[in-house]
Amino acid sequence: MSRKKPEDRRVVRTRRTVIYTFLLILIFMYISAHAQLEEERAQAQQAETLGTGNAVQAGLAAGQEENGEQVMEQEKGDGKAEGQEGLILNPEDMWCLILTNAQYPIPEDYLPVLKEVPGQGQSVDERIYDPLMEMLSDMKEQGLSPVVCSGYRTLDKQEMLFNRKVSAYVKQGYSMEEANQMARRLLSIPGSGEHCLGLAVDIYCESYRKLEAGFADTKEGKWLREHCWDYGFILRYDQGKEELTGIDYEPWHFRYVGKAAAQYLKETGMCLEEFYIEESLYG
Numbered sequence: 046m047s048r049k050k051p052e053d054r055r056v057v058r059t060r061r062t063v064i065y066t067f068l069l070i071l072i073f074m075y076i077s078a079h080a081q082l083e084e085e086r087a088q089a090q091q092a093e094t095l096g097t098g099n100a101v102q103a104g105l106a107a108g109q110e111e112n113g114e115q116v117m118e119q120e121k122g123d124g125k126a127e128g129q130e131g132l133i134l135n136p137e138d139m140w141c142l143i144l145t146n147a148q149y150p151i152p153e154d155y156l157p158v159l160k161e162v163p164g165q166g167q168s169v170d171e172r173i174y175d176p177l178m179e180m181l182s183d184m185k186e187q188g189l190s191p192v193v194c195s196g197y198r199t200l201d202k203q204e205m206l207f208n209r210k211v212s213a214y215v216k217q218g219y220s221m222e223e224a225n226q227m228a229r230r231l232l233s234i235p236g237s238g239e240h241c242l243g244l245a246v247d248i249y250c251e252s253y254r255k256l257e258a259g260f261a262d263t264k265e266g267k268w269l270r271e272h273c274w275d276y277g278f279i280l281r282y283d284q285g286k287e288e289l290t291g292i293d294y295e296p297w298h299f300r301y302v303g304k305a306a307a308q309y310l311k312e313t314g315m316c317l318e319e320f321y322i323e324e325s326l327y328g
């Protein structure tokens with residue numbers, strides 16, 4: 046074997062250096078590619094975990110609904126009660142939170158099971174009978190004389206009352222359109238109306254047998270404004286809420302919504318339409 050020439054050795058050395066450098070570059074590229082891959086995998090895993098988290102939360106919410114509980118967040122600020130537990134709405138209690146107004150008619154086949162209120166010839170949804178009787182009896186115990194002058198009304202009766210009111214205005218010289226608009230402020234338009242739900246009553250008293258704003262100044266009117274909430278009723282068409290409810294102030298009209306919701310509406314000062322917005326109950 047002949048010894049290699051120095052030139053050959055240099056060539057070999059250079060070749061080795063090139064190969065090693067190339068290998069080093071390859072290793073470096075592999076390591077950084079691997080590191081990047083790991084990072085991407087970690088990111089993907091994190092995203093997946095977050096996704097699972099959301100799914101779990103959604104599942105929990107669904108589970109809560111299935112368990113009959115839907116936790117509602119407590120509104121903060123702007124005259125709303127603070128530092129309280131959110132209102133818990135049970136799906137089985139939603140029957141008494143049904144909303145009807147000019148935009149939300151009642152299904153034509155809606156037919157509550159009725160129970161007659163003794164003495165007045167009026168009926169209500171049998172599910173509000175007990176709280177109503179309790180409220181009336183507590184009033185009477187305190188020497189008050191409430192009279193339930195209106196309870197359940199069929200959709201036909203509501204339509205008849207509305208048309209009668211429109212005709213009366215037309216007879217007074219108003220145009221049909223004006224008459225319609227004026228009637229709408231006093232009476233729910235045909236197809237809507239809480240009396241047709243069987244969940245509302247009009248109450249006046251022996252000393253003031255009129256459905257007029259003056260009822261608010263009677264002892265009965267004052268008592269009801271103060272205490273109806275304790276029995277699950279709300280003063281449905283309050284002063285200052287006319288634009289939201291579409292109905293003028295009616296200090297005699299009480300609507301059952303259940304004790305928890307009534308208490309909540311009393312504390313927050315919201316009307317049912319505002320409550321629907323806050324709790325995202327509009328379908």
Ligand SMILES: [Zn+2]
Pocket residue numbers: 195240245246247297298299
């Ligand atoms: Zn009424």
